[in-house]
Amino acid sequence: MKASGLARASATELARRIHAREIRAIDVVEDCLARIAEREPAIHAWAFLDPDRARGQAHVLDAGAIRGPLHGIPIGVKDLFDTADMPTAYGSPIYTWHRPAWDSACVAAARACGAVVVGKTVTTEFATFTPSTTRNPRGYEHTPGGSSSGSAAAVADEMVPLGFGSQTVGSIIRPASFCGVVGYKPSFGTLSRAGVKLLAESLDTLGAISRTVEDAALFVGALTGREELMSLPAVPKLRVGFCRTHDWNQVQPEVGEAMEAAARALAAAGAQVMQVALPQDFAGLGDAHGDILGYEISRNLAHEHAVHGVRLSSRLRELLEASRQVSSARYDRARLLARACRMGFAGAIDECHVLVTPSTTGEAPPGLDSTGNPVMNRVWTLLHVPCITVPVARGPLGLPVGLQVVGRFADDARTLAAAKWVHERMGN
Amino acid sequence: MKASGLARASATELARRIHAREIRAIDVVEDCLARIAEREPAIHAWAFLDPDRARGQAHVLDAGAIRGPLHGIPIGVKDLFDTADMPTAYGSPIYTWHRPAWDSACVAAARACGAVVVGKTVTTEFATFTPSTTRNPRGYEHTPGGSSSGSAAAVADEMVPLGFGSQTVGSIIRPASFCGVVGYKPSFGTLSRAGVKLLAESLDTLGAISRTVEDAALFVGALTGREELMSLPAVPKLRVGFCRTHDWNQVQPEVGEAMEAAARALAAAGAQVMQVALPQDFAGLGDAHGDILGYEISRNLAHEHAVHGVRLSSRLRELLEASRQVSSARYDRARLLARACRMGFAGAIDECHVLVTPSTTGEAPPGLDSTGNPVMNRVWTLLHVPCITVPVARGPLGLPVGLQVVGRFADDARTLAAAKWVHERMGN
Numbered sequence: 001m002k003a004s005g006l007a008r009a010s011a012t013e014l015a016r017r018i019h020a021r022e023i024r025a026i027d028v029v030e031d032c033l034a035r036i037a038e039r040e041p042a043i044h045a046w047a048f049l050d051p052d053r054a055r056g057q058a059h060v061l062d063a064g065a066i067r068g069p070l071h072g073i074p075i076g077v078k079d080l081f082d083t084a085d086m087p088t089a090y091g092s093p094i095y096t097w098h099r100p101a102w103d104s105a106c107v108a109a110a111r112a113c114g115a116v117v118v119g120k121t122v123t124t125e126f127a128t129f130t131p132s133t134t135r136n137p138r139g140y141e142h143t144p145g146g147s148s149s150g151s152a153a154a155v156a157d158e159m160v161p162l163g164f165g166s167q168t169v170g171s172i173i174r175p176a177s178f179c180g181v182v183g184y185k186p187s188f189g190t191l192s193r194a195g196v197k198l199l200a201e202s203l204d205t206l207g208a209i210s211r212t213v214e215d216a217a218l219f220v221g222a223l224t225g226r227e228e229l230m231s232l233p234a235v236p237k238l239r240v241g242f243c244r245t246h247d248w249n250q251v252q253p254e255v256g257e258a259m260e261a262a263a264r265a266l267a268a269a270g271a272q273v274m275q276v277a278l279p280q281d282f283a284g285l286g287d288a289h290g291d292i293l294g295y296e297i298s299r300n301l302a303h304e305h306a307v308h309g310v311r312l313s314s315r316l317r318e319l320l321e322a323s324r325q326v327s328s329a330r331y332d333r334a335r336l337l338a339r340a341c342r343m344g345f346a347g348a349i350d351e352c353h354v355l356v357t358p359s360t361t362g363e364a365p366p367g368l369d370s371t372g373n374p375v376m377n378r379v380w381t382l383l384h385v386p387c388i389t390v391p392v393a394r395g396p397l398g399l400p401v402g403l404q405v406v407g408r409f410a411d412d413a414r415t416l417a418a419a420k421w422v423h424e425r426m427g428n
Numbered sequence: 429m430k431a432s433g434l435a436r437a438s439a440t441e442l443a444r445r446i447h448a449r450e451i452r453a454i455d456v457v458e459d460c461l462a463r464i465a466e467r468e469p470a471i472h473a474w475a476f477l478d479p480d481r482a483r484g485q486a487h488v489l490d491a492g493a494i495r496g497p498l499h500g501i502p503i504g505v506k507d508l509f510d511t512a513d514m515p516t517a518y519g520s521p522i523y524t525w526h527r528p529a530w531d532s533a534c535v536a537a538a539r540a541c542g543a544v545v546v547g548k549t550v551t552t553e554f555a556t557f558t559p560s561t562t563r564n565p566r567g568y569e570h571t572p573g574g575s576s577s578g579s580a581a582a583v584a585d586e587m588v589p590l591g592f593g594s595q596t597v598g599s600i601i602r603p604a605s606f607c608g609v610v611g612y613k614p615s616f617g618t619l620s621r622a623g624v625k626l627l628a629e630s631l632d633t634l635g636a637i638s639r640t641v642e643d644a645a646l647f648v649g650a651l652t653g654r655e656e657l658m659s660l661p662a663v664p665k666l667r668v669g670f671c672r673t674h675d676w677n678q679v680q681p682e683v684g685e686a687m688e689a690a691a692r693a694l695a696a697a698g699a700q701v702m703q704v705a706l707p708q709d710f711a712g713l714g715d716a717h718g719d720i721l722g723y724e725i726s727r728n729l730a731h732e733h734a735v736h737g738v739r740l741s742s743r744l745r746e747l748l749e750a751s752r753q754v755s756s757a758r759y760d761r762a763r764l765l766a767r768a769c770r771m772g773f774a775g776a777i778d779e780c781h782v783l784v785t786p787s788t789t790g791e792a793p794p795g796l797d798s799t800g801n802p803v804m805n806r807v808w809t810l811l812h813v814p815c816i817t818v819p820v821a822r823g824p825l826g827l828p829v830g831l832q833v834v835g836r837f838a839d840d841a842r843t844l845a846a847a848k849w850v851h852e853r854m855g856n
Contacts, residue, residue, distance in 0.1 A: 084731065098529050105626075108730035192629060194728040198533075198622040226756045300622040302536035303512065328654045332838065343771070410760065 006031040011073050011161040011215040018072040025058035025072025029116055032074045036118070036159045042140065044133045045154040047079040048086050049119035057116045069222035069230060071114030076154045076163035079120040080127050080147075081206075082195040083107055090197045091123040091132060091147070094308045104195025106164060106206060109223045121150025121163055124371060126301060127171055127199055130313040131371050138180050138399050142364040145175030146371030151209045152179040162219050163209040168199050168293065170360075170377025172207045173389045177359035177402030178372060180391045182423065184208045184216035187410050188384030190224060200296035202335065203289070203381050213388060213420035220412075228413040235421045240266055241276030241352035243406070246283040247375045252362035258393035258401050259358050262426060266356070269425045276355055279348050282341050282379065288334035289378040294323030295331040338382050345383055346408045354418045359402030363395030376404065386412045388419035392426045400428065434459040439501050439589040439643040446500040453486035453500025457544055460502045464546070464587045470568065472561045473582040475507040476514050477547035485544045497650035497658060499542030504582045504591040507548040508555050508575075509634075510623040511535055518625045519551040519560060519575070522736045532623025534592060534634060537651045549578025549591055552799060554729060555599055555627055558741040559799050566608050566827050570792040573603030574799030579637045580607040590647050591637040596627045596721065598788075598805025600635045601817045605787035605830030606800060608819045610851065612636045612644035615838050616812030618652060628724035630763065631717070631809050641816060641848035648840075656841040663849045668694055669704030669780035671834070674711040675803045680790035686821035686829050687786050690854060694784070697853045704783055707776050710769055710807070716762035717806040722751030723759040766810050773811055774836045782846045787830030791823030804832065814840045816847035820854045828856065 006014065006028045017023045033051045040046055054074065061072050082088050082100035089095040102108075107117065122134045127147035134149040136142040137157040144153045151163025152175035165172040167185045176183025184207050191206035198204055210216040214232065221229030242263045248256070267273040298305075298320045304312060305320050312320070349355055361373045380387045386409075389402035405422060407415025434442065434456045445451045461479045468474055482502065489500050510516050510528035517523040530536075535545065550562045555575035562577040564570040565585035572581040579591025580603035593600040595613045604611025612635050619634035626632055636644040642660065649657025670691045676684070695701045726733075726748045732740060733748050740748070777783055789801045808815045814837075817830035833850060835843025 084735070095529060101523060101526050103731040103735075105728045105730055108734060109727060112730060112734065189629065192626070192724065192727050194626040194629070195731070198620070201617065201620060201622070224756055296620065299537060299620045300533045302533055302540060303531040303623070306536060306540060307512070307531075328652055336838075410764075 007035040008158045009161065010212045011210065012212065012218055014073055014161065015069060015071065015218070019066055025061040025116060026055065028072055029054050029058040029074050032118060032160055039157050039159060043135050043137055043153050043157055045121055045150040045157065045159060047089060047120045047122045047150060050086060053085065054116055054118045061114055061116065066114065068113030069218060070110060072116065073114070073162060074116045074118045074160045075110060076119060076121040076151050076160045077107055077117055078148050078151050078164045078166060079123045080166055080197050081107055081164055083117065083120065086120055088120065091125045091127065092311070094304055094311045100195070102195055105192035106223060113222045118160055121154055123147050124149060125313055125316055126197065127166060127168060128316050128319065129371060130315050131368060133368065135368065136179055136364050139364065139397070142366050142399060143178065143368055143371050145178035145364060147171040148175050148209060149371065152176050152181060155209045155211060156181045161210060161215060164206065165209045166196065166204060166206045167377070167381055168203045169381060170374030172209065173359050173377045173387055173404060174372055174374055176209050177389045177391070177400065178364035180400030182210050182213050182216050183389045184220065184416070185381070185387045186220055187386045187412055190220065190412065198300050200293045200300065202292050202296060205381060213390065213416055213423050216388070217416045229416065232417040232420060233413055235417045238271040238418055238421060239351055239353045240271045240273045241349050241355040242273055243276045243278065243355040243357045245357055245376065245379065246278060247286065250361050250373065250375050251358050254396050255358055255362050255401055259403065262392050262403050263356065265426055266422065274352065276349055276352060279344065281337065284337050285341055285379045285382055286375070288337045289382045291326050291330050291334040292338065292382070294326040298323035342383055342409065345385060354415050355406040357404050357406060359389040359404040363397055363399035363401055380406055385409050386415045388416060390419055390423035391428050393428055435463040436586045437589065438640045439638065440640065440646050442501055442589065443497060443499065443646065447494055453489040453544060454483065456500055457482050457486040457502050460546060460588050467585050467587060471563050471565055471581050471585055473549055473578040473585065473587060475517060475548045475550045475578060478514060481513065482544055482546045489542055489544065494542065496541030497646060498538060500544065501542070501590060502544045502546045502588045503538060504547060504549040504579050504588045505535055505545055506576050506579050506592045506594060507551045508594055508625050509535055509592055511545065511548065514548055516548065519553045519555065520739070522732055522739045528623070530623055533620035534651060541650045546588055549582055551575050552577060553741055553744055554625065555594060555596060556744050556747065557799060558743050559796060561796065563796065564607055564792050567792065567825070570794050570827060571606065571796055571799050573606035573792060575599040576603050576637060577799065580604050580609060583637045583639060584609045589638060589643060592634065593637045594624065594632060594634045595805070595809055596631045597809060598802030600637065601787050601805045601815055601832060602800055602802055604637050605817045605819070605828065606792035608828030610638050610641055610644050611817045612648065612844070613809070613815045614648055615814045615840055618648065618840065626728050628721045628728065630720050630724060633809060641818065641844055641851050644816070645844045657844065660845040660848060661841055663845050666699040666846055666849060667779055667781045668699045668701045669777050669783040670701055671704045671706065671783040671785045673785055673804065673807065674706060675714065678789050678801065678803050679786050682824050683786055683790050683829055687831065690820050690831050691784065693854055694850065702780065704777055704780060707772065709765065712765055713769055713807045713810055714803070716765045717810045719754050719758050719762040720766065720810070722754040726751035770811055770837065773813060777836070782843055783834040785832050785834060787817040787832040791825055791827035791829055808834055813837050814843045816844060818847055818851040819856050821856055
């Protein structure tokens, strides 16, 4: 049996073939490890790798019964998620070689479903804005985005089919878009955060990076026991709201045009496309997001700031110090607005099944010193609604541009089905 | 300056005297340590104590400027909260001598305000139902309640004025009521859970145990920068709803009578007391709580179950295994009901400022093998509303009986002010 090419296959396809015993977990893992060995020196997607441990897990799986829907599937785990058998540094020199006492709930769930943890993928410093050295596989001199930089780059570069990500501002959607892959930020609270370093409890959302929408849905469906994600519903005539958001003025003209072209193409493909403007009070959500993030992150990283302040990047230290100025009154006002807008969102998008909107303001900017602008993501994160980015175009530099499909809270299955429909017709 | 008696003083009084430099932090700490040395052999409130470290912290504080509102105040930290300088075992033999890499956000905040961490207080196993050996200072052969057993016992026994607690079902209010002290479960999300072992993300709420309402408010106000808690508003003519809840049939007759007597006494003291019945759909919240707890805890303790199953108590192991049967559909239905009731709660209690309702079904039951019945607490935990228990009566065995004051979400200052008013008039 020839294993070559498995690293490029989808998780869904691999799972089907492993379940049918056509291929073995070790075949898939060896192919991924070979791809990693070839590409990692250029990409720097991994914070920690342990090939022999991955091989050992694969052999154990091959020798036993099928454990679950992810049996034998290699995954990358963002280095913000605790692992009992691998160091977890949260992207900070403070925790180099820190070894947690447990697997995070999501990693334990993935292992219980049969996934093989290949290693830890690079995160920016505590999933904030200070990048590591990961490169964008689509353009080495460009940022892969962040904070889930390593998971996006590893999946885009066909090192693994699935990676864990987390998003507090735009940390799943933005890197997935910049690297030309699929990113799925589920409805808030879908995946447990136990054993994942908390930044902002009101915002932090765990999710998946993959190359197909079906794979992201399979991953999250398996972890949560959600059958409706593991086999997505059929899409009837899709009603799509094209939403410019209150931050449209920050979108680069070429991306704006690509979005308009995508909307026309969706209509040509049979979707009913209408314009949707978010209500005026949603315009305050960007600032509200900043206030909530500031109030919470300055408390959640208080130990690191107090005890290890000199080992924080100056960018993060300044953010934490500025954030201490957010009063509890400002925080409460921001939370009230968020709560009201969450309640109003389902009504505000009217008869649409989903919205479409840019995933980012542009393609991945040049340079590795910034992870790009998350302004197109923060409002959806605060609204707690499911978001999926799919690559649909190329920017002026030839790099990927993503379309973001946004659904109602807890309507993940339909939102994913819509994103799959879009990706299959417009994938780029 | 004579230090004797300081262990019995309120945190508010101690803070005032330390700020005025009338007494030193070391005087307070020495008095608390003396009380602990005397009483701990009988009570077993502490999972870990380091008297010399506490003395060291006090000396450092005495030598410097006032750090904040808790300057020099000794506190007990529930052993579910990570501490960088003390082991944190979460009440489980799996983690004996586990040393976290950080202080939890709340502990870091307390230290930044000048608090002295005396030690770690006993928690039940992962804050669930399997107790440790802590005794109730009001009756040694009776449970102190749980899971915040050690914090309640230590505060009740005048070892420290303040203790951290956490509540997923009834783990702050019940032990505080059983031990005859004040317990304060703030509105959900008030205190950050970063660095605290998560059981059920939709439920886990951190809070305070103290001997006066003002102390609990000072503690949480200092940690969150909430001035309105540090100086509680005046109480106008209080409108109180007497609420039997849908679980009234589980309340022991003597407690029921004590509650009715308390309601009459409140009216005599000048409050306007009315009967409030929760709407019929709230009757499903008890089961919804169980489904949400089950779905979430079985995922959050998946690592411990998979890797260390034999070191879990059989009670917890059975709970986790039964909980795996809660489907995502049942979980989603429970969450939808909770969300709807949360939205409806403020309207359902009509023109009342607060509700009053029993803190527990009875006084602390005899024996140390159970922590008692949390049925009077679970619905309020799920509703995310602030609750304060104040001791107002004695049961047939002479042990304390608490009255629970429940407010609207985010209306903590008024709810605390009402509880203080009640406690001052009816405290027992």
